[in-house]
Amino acid sequence: MLVIIDFDSTFTRVEGLDLLAEIALQEHPAREERLQLVRRITELGMNGELSFSASLKERLSLIRPHRRHIERLVERLKEEISPSFRRNERFFQEYAANIRIISSGFREFIEPVVAMLGIAPEQVFANRFLFDSEGYVIGYDESIPLAHDQGKVKLLQSWQLPDEEIYVIGDGYTDYEIKAAGLANAFYAFAENVHRQKVFSYADAVLPSLDEFLYRHKLPMRFSYPKNRIKVLLLEGVHPVAVKIFQEEGYQVEHLTTALDEEELKQRIGEVSILGIRSKTQLTDRVLAHAKRLIAVGAFCIGTNQIDLDYCTKRGIAVFNAPYSNTRSVVELAIGEMIMLMRGIPDKNKAAHAGRWMKSAKNSHEIRGKKLGIVGYGNIGAQLSVLAEALGMEVYFFDIVDKLPLGNSKACSSLDELLAIADVVSLHVDGRPENRNMIDAAAIAKMKDGAILLNLSRGFVVDVNALADAIRSGKLRGAAVDVFPEEPKSNEEPFESVLQGLPNVILTPHIGGSTQEAQENIGNFVPAKIIDYINRGTTYGSVNLPNLQLPAQQQAHRLLHIHHNVPGILAQINSLLAKHEANILGQYLKTNEQIGYVITDIDKDYNQALINELKSIPQTIRFRVLY
Numbered sequence: 324m325l326v327i328i329d330f331d332s333t334f335t336r337v338e339g340l341d342l343l344a345e346i347a348l349q350e351h352p353a354r355e356e357r358l359q360l361v362r363r364i365t366e367l368g369m370n371g372e373l374s375f376s377a378s379l380k381e382r383l384s385l386i387r388p389h390r391r392h393i394e395r396l397v398e399r400l401k402e403e404i405s406p407s408f409r410r411n412e413r414f415f416q417e418y419a420a421n422i423r424i425i426s427s428g429f430r431e432f433i434e435p436v437v438a439m440l441g442i443a444p445e446q447v448f449a450n451r452f453l454f455d456s457e458g459y460v461i462g463y464d465e466s467i468p469l470a471h472d473q474g475k476v477k478l479l480q481s482w483q484l485p486d487e488e489i490y491v492i493g494d495g496y497t498d499y500e501i502k503a504a505g506l507a508n509a510f511y512a513f514a515e516n517v518h519r520q521k522v523f524s525y526a527d528a529v530l531p532s533l534d535e536f537l538y539r540h541k542l543p544m545r546f547s548y549p550k551n552r553i554k555v556l557l558l559e560g561v562h563p564v565a566v567k568i569f570q571e572e573g574y575q576v577e578h579l580t581t582a583l584d585e586e587e588l589k590q591r592i593g594e595v596s597i598l599g600i601r602s603k604t605q606l607t608d609r610v611l612a613h614a615k616r617l618i619a620v621g622a623f624c625i626g627t628n629q630i631d632l633d634y635c636t637k638r639g640i641a642v643f644n645a646p647y648s649n650t651r652s653v654v655e656l657a658i659g660e661m662i663m664l665m666r667g668i669p670d671k672n673k674a675a676h677a678g679r680w681m682k683s684a685k686n687s688h689e690i691r692g693k694k695l696g697i698v699g700y701g702n703i704g705a706q707l708s709v710l711a712e713a714l715g716m717e718v719y720f721f722d723i724v725d726k727l728p729l730g731n732s733k734a735c736s737s738l739d740e741l742l743a744i745a746d747v748v749s750l751h752v753d754g755r756p757e758n759r760n761m762i763d764a765a766a767i768a769k770m771k772d773g774a775i776l777l778n779l780s781r782g783f784v785v786d787v788n789a790l791a792d793a794i795r796s797g798k799l800r801g802a803a804v805d806v807f808p809e810e811p812k813s814n815e816e817p818f819e820s821v822l823q824g825l826p827n828v829i830l831t832p833h834i835g836g837s838t839q840e841a842q843e844n845i846g847n848f849v850p851a852k853i854i855d856y857i858n859r860g861t862t863y864g865s866v867n868l869p870n871l872q873l874p875a876q877q878q879a880h881r882l883l884h885i886h887h888n889v890p891g892i893l894a895q896i897n898s899l900l901a902k903h904e905a906n907i908l909g910q911y912l913k914t915n916e917q918i919g920y921v922i923t924d925i926d927k928d929y930n931q932a933l934i935n936e937l938k939s940i941p942q943t944i945r946f947r948v949l950y
């Protein structure tokens with residue numbers, strides 16, 4: 324096999340002559356115009372719209388480089404080696420004899436750069452500059468075939484290669500010409516650095532990185548699986564920063580603004596490795612049964628009650644959420660709503676819009692000195708406690724687990740006790756099924772007459788029919804509801820609720836956590852967790868897998884084994900490692916009630932038989948190797 328690799332924008336991320344122009348024209352009075360012209364000519368040549376020799380001549384006459392500029396260029400290019408080339412050094416070492424760098428660029432800067440990956444000068448085929456006595460480039464050696472149109476083709480024809488497989492990797496038209504002349508088995512358009520649609524259209528395949536080529540041809544590679552084959556589906560309009568992070572990691576990302584219903588999800592989920600959702604997408608066992616490749620689910624929110632966590636755990640699918648990123652936003656909204664409802668603002672606002680003047684202090688109160696009852700003293704409840712106290716409220720809370728009271732807040736021993744005390748009841752419980760209809764007609768009856776109810780937790784926690792009756796009867800003087808038992812899948816679907824049109828009731832479309840700040844925080848937080856899990860095996864922060872925080876593996880292979888939590892699995896793993904004489908550099912184990920997670924770092928030597936046997940241990944749910 325012979326692998327022919329282009330240099331500019333393939334081996335390196337940049338075009339050598341463009342960068343040389345930037346360096347050489349640094350002091351030139353018309354620098355910007357010249358640079359633009361050079362880049363434009365490069366592009367025309369790359370797309371096959373200007374003959375190669377014309378493009379070369381024009382650019383060199385515009386740049387007029389000196390030897391010292393070329394020296395600086397080499398240093399810059401060494402920093403610009405394409406990341407997928409850099410990380411696959413092993414391929415270059417082991418397959419050195421099978422690699423040729425063929426470029427229409429110049430040997431003076433290519434040789435020292437490719438030498439960084441161990442490629443010898445005799446494997447480089449490129450042009451040569453001609454210099455004057457002062458060291459300025461005055462032209463190039465026209466006796467070299469690469470200095471002419473169809474140069475790469477002519478070079479290969481002159482070699483008269485015996486019948487061997489030849490693959491060309493490059494980003495330009497001149498690379499494709501080799502295949503077009505019948506001299507190569509395939510032309511792979513390299514897309515890690517530039518996207519030339521025209522060149523893609525000629526290619527046998529587009530390579531998002533060198534990993535894809537190595538994977539296709541079963542050659543030694545840094546990653547166990549090319550990242551570009553990992554598909555990420557992000558639903559419900561998660562913040563664009565998440566798209567960017569996953570794309571920068573090299574994954575294929577699709578981003579939809581809406582949720583998908585069960586049938587749509589069943590059809591889509593089969594090919595997806597990472598799924599990002601918010602609160603609308605219902606990940607039921609029926610949907611997850613179609614998830615053949617799913618490695619991780621990102622809940623770009625706090626709540627995970629929309630996900631069948633039990634099923635995910637049994638299948639070894641890691642679920643991550645963002646437990647803190649939007650809590651402040653929810654708290655700010657709750658505070659604002661309390662103030663609005665205490666002053667009867669929803670009705671006064673409506674009247675003013677309709678041309679009616681409702682100036683009156685009747686039933687209008689400050690929140691200062693009022694009793695706030697917080698149900699659920701978790702991340703949101705506790706933060707609300709601190710802010711409400713700062714505004715002069717007297718804070719009471721009830722939680723089913725013991726919680727440290729913050730500031731002067733007081734713990735109630737039962738929900739009933741809290742309901743009987745509070746002027747404002749704010750619900751911040753999690754979405755566990757037992758909380759369904761926690762606030763029903765009986766609970767409302769226990770509240771103070773004229774109290775206010777806030778629900779920014781989960782829709783099913785409140786019996787909305789009972790709440791509507793209580794507002795109509797005047798038992799409660801107002802309510803703010805952000806979450807509903809039935810919520811539309813997207814902004815295009817209509818919204819209906821029995822609470823619509825009631826006095827002093829604020830209805831909001833589940834936007835407690837929908838601020839730019841919160842969404843951007845979440846968009847950064849969740850992908851980072853997932854990427855850490857995929858790259859290192861770290862499960863810290865996962866809501867369903869045993870939590871393990873791991874160091875990066877150093878000069879080791881990392882074996883990740885998820886299994887049903889039955890006795891003896893660790894012993895079986897270790898006896899297989901001993902049998903195959905694998906040297907253990909580090910081992911970590913954590914279990915929960917259902918599953919166990921064992922991570923073993925072994926030195927570089929292992930064989931496929933070991934991997935197959937580890938995968939075959941009974942009770943194995945999932946097995947991965949990280950290189």
Ligand SMILES: NC(=O)c1ccc[n+]([C@@H]2O[C@H](COP(=O)([O-])OP(=O)(O)OC[C@H]3O[C@@H](n4cnc5c(N)ncnc54)[C@H](O)[C@@H]3O)[C@@H](O)[C@H]2O)c1
Nearest residue numbers: 625626699701702703722723751752753754779780835836
């Ligand atoms: N409206 C929004 O946009 C929005 C935004 C973020 C979070 N949320 C929701 O807010 C809720 C609270 O979020 P969090 O981050 O504070 O969760 P959390 O898990 O930190 O806290 C929940 C607390 O509720 C307690 N709890 C559960 N059931 C209870 C019960 N029956 N009685 C008393 N206490 C009970 C738990 O022990 C826990 O301390 C969640 O349901 C979350 O999904 C809504």
Ligand SMILES: O=C(O)CC[C@@H](O)C(=O)O
Nearest residue numbers: 601602603624625626836
């Ligand atoms: O953004 C969402 O869809 C959900 C917000 C909130 O309910 C959460 O659980 O964080």
